[in-house]
Amino acid sequence: MANPADRLIAGRTGAWEIVIGLEVHAQVISNAKLFSGAAADFGAEPNEQVSPVDAGFPGMLPVLNGKCVEQAVKTGLGLDAQINLTSVFDRKNYFYADLPQGYQISQFTQPIVGKGEIRIDLADGSSRMIGITRLHLEQDAGKSMHDQHPTLSYIDLNRSGVALMEIVSEPDMRTAEEAGAYLKKLRSILRYLGTCDGNMEEGSMRCDCNVSVRKPGDALGTRCEIKNVNSIRFVMQAIEYEARRQIEIIEDGGTIKQETRLFDSGRGETRTMRSKEEAHDYRYFPDPDLLPLVLDPAWVETIRATMPELPDAKKSRFVNDYKLTPYDADVLVAEQSVAAFYESVAKGRDAKLAANWVTSDLFGVLNKRGLGIDQSPVSAAQLGEMLDLISDNTISSKIAKDVFAEMVETGEAAGAIVEAKGLRQVTDSGAIEAAIAAVIAANEDKVTEYRSGKDKLFGFFVGQVMKATQGKANPALLNTLLREKLAG
Amino acid sequence: MVELTDLTLAAARAGLDAREFSAVELTKAHIAAMDQARALNAFITETPDLALERAAESDARLAKGEGGVLEGLPIAIKDLFCTKGVLTTAGSHILDGFKPPYESTVTSKLWAAGAVGLGKLNLDEFAMGSANITSYYGPVINPWTPHAGAARGPLVPGGSSGGSAAAVAARIALAATGTDTGGSIRQPASFCGIVGIKPTYGRVSRWGVVAFASSLDQAGPMTRTVEDAAIMLGVMAGHDPKDSTSAPMPVPDFRAALTGDIRGLKIGIPREYRVDNMPVEIDRLWQQGIEWLRAAGAEPVEISLPMTKYALPVYYIIAPAEASANLARYDGVKFGLRVPGASLDEMYENTRAAGFGAEVKRRVLIGTYVLSAGYYDAYYLKAQRIRTLIARDFEAAFQKVDAILTPTAPSAAFAIGEKMDDPLAMYLNDVFTVPVNLAGLPGLSVPAGLSADGLPLGLQVIGRAFDEATVLRVGGVLETAAAFTATPARRG
Numbered sequence: 016m017a018n019p020a021d022r023l024i025a026g027r028t029g030a031w032e033i034v035i036g037l038e039v040h041a042q043v044i045s046n047a048k049l050f051s052g053a054a055a056d057f058g059a060e061p062n063e064q065v066s067p068v069d070a071g072f073p074g075m076l077p078v079l080n081g082k083c084v085e086q087a088v089k090t091g092l093g094l095d096a097q098i099n100l101t102s103v104f105d106r107k108n109y110f111y112a113d114l115p116q117g118y119q120i121s122q123f124t125q126p127i128v129g130k131g132e133i134r135i136d137l138a139d140g141s142s143r144m145i146g147i148t149r150l151h152l153e154q155d156a157g158k159s160m161h162d163q164h165p166t167l168s169y170i171d172l173n174r175s176g177v178a179l180m181e182i183v184s185e186p187d188m189r190t191a192e193e194a195g196a197y198l199k200k201l202r203s204i205l206r207y208l209g210t211c212d213g214n215m216e217e218g219s220m221r222c223d224c225n226v227s228v229r230k231p232g233d234a235l236g237t238r239c240e241i242k243n244v245n246s247i248r249f250v251m252q253a254i255e256y257e258a259r260r261q262i263e264i265i266e267d268g269g270t271i272k273q274e275t276r277l278f279d280s281g282r283g284e285t286r287t288m289r290s291k292e293e294a295h296d297y298r299y300f301p302d303p304d305l306l307p308l309v310l311d312p313a314w315v316e317t318i319r320a321t322m323p324e325l326p327d328a329k330k331s332r333f334v335n336d337y338k339l340t341p342y343d344a345d346v347l348v349a350e351q352s353v354a355a356f357y358e359s360v361a362k363g364r365d366a367k368l369a370a371n372w373v374t375s376d377l378f379g380v381l382n383k384r385g386l387g388i389d390q391s392p393v394s395a396a397q398l399g400e401m402l403d404l405i406s407d408n409t410i411s412s413k414i415a416k417d418v419f420a421e422m423v424e425t426g427e428a429a430g431a432i433v434e435a436k437g438l439r440q441v442t443d444s445g446a447i448e449a450a451i452a453a454v455i456a457a458n459e460d461k462v463t464e465y466r467s468g469k470d471k472l473f474g475f476f477v478g479q480v481m482k483a484t485q486g487k488a489n490p491a492l493l494n495t496l497l498r499e500k501l502a503g
Numbered sequence: 504m505v506e507l508t509d510l511t512l513a514a515a516r517a518g519l520d521a522r523e524f525s526a527v528e529l530t531k532a533h534i535a536a537m538d539q540a541r542a543l544n545a546f547i548t549e550t551p552d553l554a555l556e557r558a559a560e561s562d563a564r565l566a567k568g569e570g571g572v573l574e575g576l577p578i579a580i581k582d583l584f585c586t587k588g589v590l591t592t593a594g595s596h597i598l599d600g601f602k603p604p605y606e607s608t609v610t611s612k613l614w615a616a617g618a619v620g621l622g623k624l625n626l627d628e629f630a631m632g633s634a635n636i637t638s639y640y641g642p643v644i645n646p647w648t649p650h651a652g653a654a655r656g657p658l659v660p661g662g663s664s665g666g667s668a669a670a671v672a673a674r675i676a677l678a679a680t681g682t683d684t685g686g687s688i689r690q691p692a693s694f695c696g697i698v699g700i701k702p703t704y705g706r707v708s709r710w711g712v713v714a715f716a717s718s719l720d721q722a723g724p725m726t727r728t729v730e731d732a733a734i735m736l737g738v739m740a741g742h743d744p745k746d747s748t749s750a751p752m753p754v755p756d757f758r759a760a761l762t763g764d765i766r767g768l769k770i771g772i773p774r775e776y777r778v779d780n781m782p783v784e785i786d787r788l789w790q791q792g793i794e795w796l797r798a799a800g801a802e803p804v805e806i807s808l809p810m811t812k813y814a815l816p817v818y819y820i821i822a823p824a825e826a827s828a829n830l831a832r833y834d835g836v837k838f839g840l841r842v843p844g845a846s847l848d849e850m851y852e853n854t855r856a857a858g859f860g861a862e863v864k865r866r867v868l869i870g871t872y873v874l875s876a877g878y879y880d881a882y883y884l885k886a887q888r889i890r891t892l893i894a895r896d897f898e899a900a901f902q903k904v905d906a907i908l909t910p911t912a913p914s915a916a917f918a919i920g921e922k923m924d925d926p927l928a929m930y931l932n933d934v935f936t937v938p939v940n941l942a943g944l945p946g947l948s949v950p951a952g953l954s955a956d957g958l959p960l961g962l963q964v965i966g967r968a969f970d971e972a973t974v975l976r977v978g979g980v981l982e983t984a985a986a987f988t989a990t991p992a993r994r995g
Binding site (some may be wrong): 067070071072073074075076078079106107110111112115116117118168170198296298299300303305306345 | 584585591593598601603604607702708709711712713714716717720744745746748790820824825827828830831832834837838848851871874875876879883965
């Protein structure tokens with residue numbers, strides 16, 4: 016556990032604690048919307064994916080999409096949360112031009128998922144549990160476009176009715192880093208489960224941040240909510256800014272007003288959107304068009320049975336079975352496809368060696384080229400084959416770097432590159448002895464110095480012999496033979 | 504020969520089979536009646552050309568020996584049902600020019616059974632009313648006129664399905680669709696001397712019907728005989744996967760239920776339905792109904808429904824609450840009326856101020872109020888709890904009886920202009936019908952007699968959930984005993 020003082024920030028009047036709770040809206044992966052059966056893809060032309068239900072036409076009725084319910088339950092199980100076998104859809108009433116029904120169908124008093132928790136891992140190696148308050152299903156609204164006409168707004172209803180999971184955390188986070196780690200872990204879990212693609216830029220995952228500050232040990236301060244922040248980096252920036260703003264106000268003798276704020280990513284600051292007095296009275300009541308949602312416990316169990324291994328479990332397995340460091344394991348499990356790639360490379364091989372190659376050499380190439388693991392120029396099988404050549408002494412680790420670079424460029428198999436370029440390691444002791452003899456003969460003065468105690472010169476001789484063998488000499492064999500010869 | 508417009512659905516269908524007349528002839532007779540009776544203002548949109556086209560298609564099918572249950576039969580549709588490409592107004596200015604790109608489940612089923620649509624019928628705005636005086640398209644006039652000497656102006660047909668009741672009573676349509684949220688089928692049926700049944704909640708799909716109060720709304724047929732109601736309900740009913748509140752229940756053969764045999768059935772007579780100031784003639788008719796059923800071998804049993812007195816206040820919390828949300832979509836953004844403004848909020852205000860009538864505004868305000876923070880528990884939540892108790896009253900009663908007999912409404916039709924400045928007096932019209940909606944049960948109104956002024960009065964039969972068959976069977980016995988043959992003075 017990190018030093019508690021590290022989780023405080025300094026003000027003029029002493030140390031302050033930030034209290035953070037996050038509400039994440041995660042778009043459910045599903046072919047169809049929550050209640051209408053219309054398609055729910057990103058990127059269609061405006062108003063191409065709208066049924067009369069989504070447009071709030073008279074007499075249209077919602078019918079719950081079972082796939083979205085399954086995704087919510089799966090997510091709930093992934094958050095170690097309580098699955099509520101009875102939940103209720105409510106109408107949340109407010110007027111806005113991109114809310115065609117004049118209400119949003121959501122879940123208020125009886126959400127589908129109750130309390131759960133997420134473990135977050137921090138840079139200093141410590142981890143913390145963050146409580147999940149609830150997860151509920153709701154419809155998304157449409158999109159208003161204010162830049163299409165000088166005086167009018169345009170409305171795109173493609174998003175109207177798309178299923179969202181609102182995932183609400185407890186106010187358990189104390190630093191921007193923790194908030195960032197929470198979002199990364201949540202996104203990782205959602206992606207593992209295939210319930211949300213987690214793409215914040217496309218808006219399929221959005222975050223509202225509740226931030227307050229207090230002196231350590233005091234009661235909770237008044238919070239402000241920062242709406243719709245659309246990247247993890249911005250969430251962390253917004254929290255830092257907002258905490259500083261609040262501390263300054265309080266230290267100047269002011270008080271915090273509860274309000275909803277916006278984050279301006281250009282200026283890196285938050286500003287008022289609406290005050291508490293202007294807050295809506297949503298007049299929630301159960302939607303009479305929908306019956307209470309009652310789940311069969313046996314059905315929930317069938318979903319539980321199909322749950323994939325999640326990041327935390329995978330991480331501890333990697334640490335235990337592959338003897339990886341927690342750091343390497345974290346890096347490898349963040350994305351399911353990376354973990355799968357790694358396991359495919361590591362299977363039946365030196366697991367630590369595999370981890371090193373994947374996290375340093377392969378990631379280096381992918382990051383430089385901006386590629387995902389799915390687009391890797393070297394397949395898991397190809398990398399594995401190359402590791403086999405190292406293990407059976409066909410090539411040295413040093414030569415392997417060159418072979419790997421060639422594989423990245425050409426896509427050729429390691430074996431073929433080694434053969435074509437004659438990179439096979441020299442393990443014939445006669446050839447190496449000959450090279451050693453030549454080096455000793457050419458450097459008699461150095462040999463004398465070595466023999467009189469200048470041990471450091473050993474490296475010089477290794478380098479000379481390697482040079483003579485074009486780097487192909489088996490390093491271990493070379494070392495043994497060289498030591499013998501120099502010993503005289 | 505009997506006039507074609509006087510036929511029942513059953514007789515007209517038989518006549519078509521027997522080639523006594525064609526669907527086109529039948530339809531032309533009704534179009535003529537529609538022209539004749541235009542002063543009743545029963546229609547918002549007449550579709551005579553479409554009707555003749557459909558009738559010709561029906562004749563072609565009939566000629567091949569094909570044809571559905573309602574093949575070639577001219578009916579009319581309450582203008583709350585969305586009809587593809589045909590103006591659908593809900594009686595409101597705010598839906599100006601709205602032609603739905605879809606057909607409601609109920610009308611789809613009717614057309615699939617061969618019915619010929621004459622047009623869209625007038626109604627109270629968004630089905631909010633009991634006199635059909637809140638329509639943007641003006642009041643509907645009841646085709647019945649009181650006996651000479653009763654010096655009153657034109658009468659209301661009841662509401663909200665006033666156009667439906669007037670059109671069927673005035674022989675403009677063989678039958679019509681209605682919807683009933685608190686009595687909107689049964690009360691106008693009673694006022695106009697026709698039959699109307701509100702089925703069990705969930706029996707008929709609400710998909711494509713403009714919503715008033717979603718947990719109460721239910722569509723049903725309005726006809727001139729119980730048999731016709733059974734036939735038409737059979738077509739309208741059935742599970743619809745597009746309506747999550749539609750019941751996955753098989754639809755029985757309602758017509759076959761009309762055996763006339765009610766021997767041994769226990770009929771509940773709720774003592775709480777003897778309300779203050781109810782005209783003696785209505786009480787007398789109720790007693791008469793009890794005697795008719797007893798004579799047919801049923802056993803009247805006095806029952807108690809103690810929560811009855813709370814039904815109206817509960818209804819006037821729940822229905823407006825749901826309506827306030829259901830009507831939020833009429834904002835000028837997507838369809839219907841838009842009155843521009845300098846800002847979005849101003850456009851909303853201008854549009855809704857101009858688009859909604861006074862009664863709709865009143866209910867949206869009430870509904871918004873009862874759902875507001877700080878009032879929700881005291882109003883909406885409490886009303887929901889009492890609603891549960893009202894439903895339990897009926898459940899307990901149906902442990903002892905098979906059906907319940909009550910008057911349909913506490914009065915006969917009144918004149919246009921009466922009760923208009925007193926919403927509470929107006930709401931009392933539904934005192935006997937509202938509890939049935941709150942409990943989700945089927946209720947049928949059958950014309951049973953005339954008031955001293957010569958105006959029709961109905962009796963209501965209430966049944967167990969999804970037991971429309973028994974309700975119709977008891978209604979059929981009442982119909983036979985009452986032998987109600989009077990017809991209105993004004994007709995097509």
